[in-house]
Amino acid sequence: MDIKHLELLANENRKRIVQMIYKAKAGHPGGSLSVIDILTAIYEMDVDFSSEKRSKVVLSKGHAVPAQYAVLASKGIISEEELGTFRQVNSRLQGHPHALDIKEVDATTGLLGQGLSIAVGMALVKKHEHENNHVYAILGDGEMQEGQIWESLLQASHYKLNNLIVILDYNKLSSSGPVNEVINLEPIVDKFKAFSFHTIHIDGNDMQQVVNALNEAYTIIDRPIAIIADTIKGKGVSFMENNPKWHSGALLDEEYETAMRDLERAKEEIQ
Amino acid sequence: MDYDMISIREKIGEILCEYGANDKRIYVIDSDLAKSTTSAKFRDKFPDRFVETGIAETSAMSIASGIASEGQIPFYVNFAMFVSGTAWTQLRQAAYANLNVKLIATHPGMDDGPDGASHHANEDIALVRTIPNLKVLIPSNIKELRQAIKIAIETDGPVYIRAARDVVPNVDLEQNAELGKSIIVDDQGNDFALIYEGTATAVAYKAYDALKEKGYKGKLINIFSVKPMDVDLINNLASTVKGIVTLENHSILGGLGGAIAEILAQRPNHAKLAYVGVPDVFTESGKSADVKAKYGLNVDNVVSKVEEVLS
Numbered sequence: 001m002d003i004k005h006l007e008l009l010a011n012e013n014r015k016r017i018v019q020m021i022y023k024a025k026a027g028h029p030g031g032s033l034s035v036i037d038i039l040t041a042i043y044e045m046d047v048d049f050s051s052e053k054r055s056k057v058v059l060s061k062g063h064a065v066p067a068q069y070a071v072l073a074s075k076g077i078i079s080e081e082e083l084g085t086f087r088q089v090n091s092r093l094q095g096h097p098h099a100l101d102i103k104e105v106d107a108t109t110g111l112l113g114q115g116l117s118i119a120v121g122m123a124l125v126k127k128h129e130h131e132n133n134h135v136y137a138i139l140g141d142g143e144m145q146e147g148q149i150w151e152s153l154l155q156a157s158h159y160k161l162n163n164l165i166v167i168l169d170y171n172k173l174s175s176s177g178p179v180n181e182v183i184n185l186e187p188i189v190d191k192f193k194a195f196s197f198h199t200i201h202i203d204g205n206d207m208q209q210v211v212n213a214l215n216e217a218y219t220i221i222d223r224p225i226a227i228i229a230d231t232i233k234g235k236g237v238s239f240m241e242n243n244p245k246w247h248s249g250a251l252l253d254e255e256y257e258t259a260m261r262d263l264e265r266a267k268e269e270i271q
Numbered sequence: 272m273d274y275d276m277i278s279i280r281e282k283i284g285e286i287l288c289e290y291g292a293n294d295k296r297i298y299v300i301d302s303d304l305a306k307s308t309t310s311a312k313f314r315d316k317f318p319d320r321f322v323e324t325g326i327a328e329t330s331a332m333s334i335a336s337g338i339a340s341e342g343q344i345p346f347y348v349n350f351a352m353f354v355s356g357t358a359w360t361q362l363r364q365a366a367y368a369n370l371n372v373k374l375i376a377t378h379p380g381m382d383d384g385p386d387g388a389s390h391h392a393n394e395d396i397a398l399v400r401t402i403p404n405l406k407v408l409i410p411s412n413i414k415e416l417r418q419a420i421k422i423a424i425e426t427d428g429p430v431y432i433r434a435a436r437d438v439v440p441n442v443d444l445e446q447n448a449e450l451g452k453s454i455i456v457d458d459q460g461n462d463f464a465l466i467y468e469g470t471a472t473a474v475a476y477k478a479y480d481a482l483k484e485k486g487y488k489g490k491l492i493n494i495f496s497v498k499p500m501d502v503d504l505i506n507n508l509a510s511t512v513k514g515i516v517t518l519e520n521h522s523i524l525g526g527l528g529g530a531i532a533e534i535l536a537q538r539p540n541h542a543k544l545a546y547v548g549v550p551d552v553f554t555e556s557g558k559s560a561d562v563k564a565k566y567g568l569n570v571d572n573v574v575s576k577v578e579e580v581l582s
Contacts, residue, residue, distance in 0.1 A: 099340070107340060117337065121338040124337070126341065151324070152333070154327070155324055155327065158325075
C-alpha cells in the first residue's frame with residue numbers, strides 16, 4: 001500500500017468531514033476526525049464494492065458517520081454535492097448510519113454498543129459460507145462502557161471469529177470528558193487479551209501503523225482480532241485536537257476557515 | 272365445540288426444522304432456552320445454522336440483524352419478555368433497517384404462570400406494535416403457527432410471532448391465516464363481536480360457548496394479524512354489531528384492545544367497546560390458569576363484559 005496516497009485520501013476525507021459538519025451546523029467532528037485514517041485504510045485495502053460477497057464495515061460508533069460518508073464520497077458512491085445535505089430533511093445522509101438509505105452503508109447503527117453484535121452476526125454467516133473476507137467493527141472508547149459490547153466479545157471469542165476485526169478508536173474522550181474518568185476502561189488491551197483476542201496496539205493516526213496492523217490481522221487464523229488504536233480526538237484540526245468540546249458541535253465561519261487552512265497545510269506537508 | 276388442548280410452543284422447533292430443511296437461509300438463534308422454546312430440535316438437526324448466544328438477549332437480537340444483513344433469515348426464539356422488552360432498542364434498530372429478523376416470542380402474557388410477574392409479558396404487544404416496519408402475528412393453533420412462520424419467511428422485513436406456551440384448543444380451522452387478515456371463527460349474528468388474540472383462545476372459545484348458551488348471537492373473531500390490522504373488518508364490525516369485547520392475554524393498555532379502540536375512536540359512531548385483559552397492575556406467581564383467572568382472563572368476566580356492552 002502506498003502510504004502517502006492513503007494519507008492524502010485521509011486528508012481529503014478530513015476536509016469533507018469539516019465541510020459536512022460546518023454546512024449542517026451539527027455533527028460530531030472529534031470522533032470523525034480521530035477515526036478517519038483507519039476508515040480510509042480499511043475501505044482502500046479491503047472493501048470491494050463491485051463484489052457481492054465483500055468485506056463489511058460496521059461503524060458501531062455511528063455518530064462518526066461523517067467519516068463514513070466522506071470515505072463513500074471518495075469512492076464515488078456519494079456525490080460531493082450530496083455531502084452538503086447531511087442531517088437535512090429529505091437527505092439520504094442521516095445523522096447516524098442507516099443502511100436502508102445507502103446500500104453501501106453496511107449496518108444501521110447509532111445506538112451505542114450494538115454494532116459489534118451485528119458484526120458478530122455477519123462474521124458467523126461469512127464463516128459458515130466460507131467467504132474469504134472480513135467484518136470490521138469500529139468501536140468508540142465511550143461505548144466500551146455498554147454491557148452489550150462485552151456480551152458480543154464473549155460470543156466473538158467463543159466462535160473463534162478469525163474473520164472479525166474489532167478496531168477501538170481510543171481517542172480517550174467522550175461526551176463529558178476523559179473517558180477513563182467517566183468510567184475507567186484500563187487495562188483495555190489486557191481485557192481484549194483476556195477475551196482471547198489477538199491484540200495489536202498502534203497509533204491509529206499513523207497510516208503506516210494502521211496498514212501494518214491490518215496486514216497482521218489478515219494473517220490470524222484462530223481467533224478474532226482487536227486493534228487498539230490510540231488516536232487523537234479532532235486530529236488534524238488544531239483547535240479541536242484533544243478538546244472534548246468538539247465531541248459534537250457546529251463550527252463558526254472563522255473556525256471553519258482555520259480548520260480548512262490547517263488541513264491544507266497538512267496536505268502540503270504530506271506532499 | 273369439542274377439542275383437546277395443545278401448546279403451540281411444543282411445535283416451534285419442529286416447524287422450523289420443516290422449513291429449515293428446504294431453505295438454507297433459515298438460522299435459529301437461542302439464548303440458553305432452547306429446551307423451553309423447543310428450538311433445540313433445530314439445533315440437533317442443523318447445528319451449523321443454530322447460533323447459541325448464551326444469556327445475552329440484547330446481543331442476540333443484534334446478531335440476528337447481522338445474520339439478516341448477510342442475506343439469511345434468522346429466527347430469534349425466546350421468551351416474549353426478552354425479545355420484546357429486554358432487547359427493545361435492538362429490535363427497533365432491526366426494524367429501522369427493515370431487516371429480515373424474525374422473532375418467535377414464547378411464554379407471552381401470563382403463560383409462564385409460576386415464574387411470576389417478572390416473567391409475565393403483559394406488555395409485549397404494546398411494545399412491538401408501535402415499531403414501524405414490524406409485523407405482528409398471533410397464531411391461535413398449530414396450523415396458524417405454521418402459516419405465521421411461512422408468512423414470516425415470505426415477508427420482507429421483521430416479523431414478531433407471539434406463540435402461546437399455555438394450551439390452546441387443538442383445532443384446524445378451514446380459513447387460512449393471512450398477513451393483514453383476521454379470522455372469523457364463528458358468526459351467529461350481530462349481538463356482539465368477541466375479538467381475541469391467539470394466546471387467549473382457550474378462554475375465548477369457552478366464553479363464546481357460554482354466551483351462545485345464554486342465547487346471544489354474536490361473532491367470534493381471531494385477530495391473528497395485530498399489525499397490519501384488518502381495519503376493514505374492524506370498521507365493518509363497528510357498524511354492524513351492537514357491542515365489541517376484546518380479549519387478550521396482555522395488559523388492557525396498548526395491546527389488542529387499545530389497537531381496536533384506535534380504529535373505533537376515529538368513527539363518528541361505533542359499537543360500544545369493552546376490554547378483557549390484565550388491568551394496569553403487576554401479576555403474581557401461580558398456575559397459569561389460576562393467574563389468568565385472577566387477573567381477568569376468565570369466562571365470567573368475558574360474559575359480563577359482553578352483557579355490559581349490550582345493556
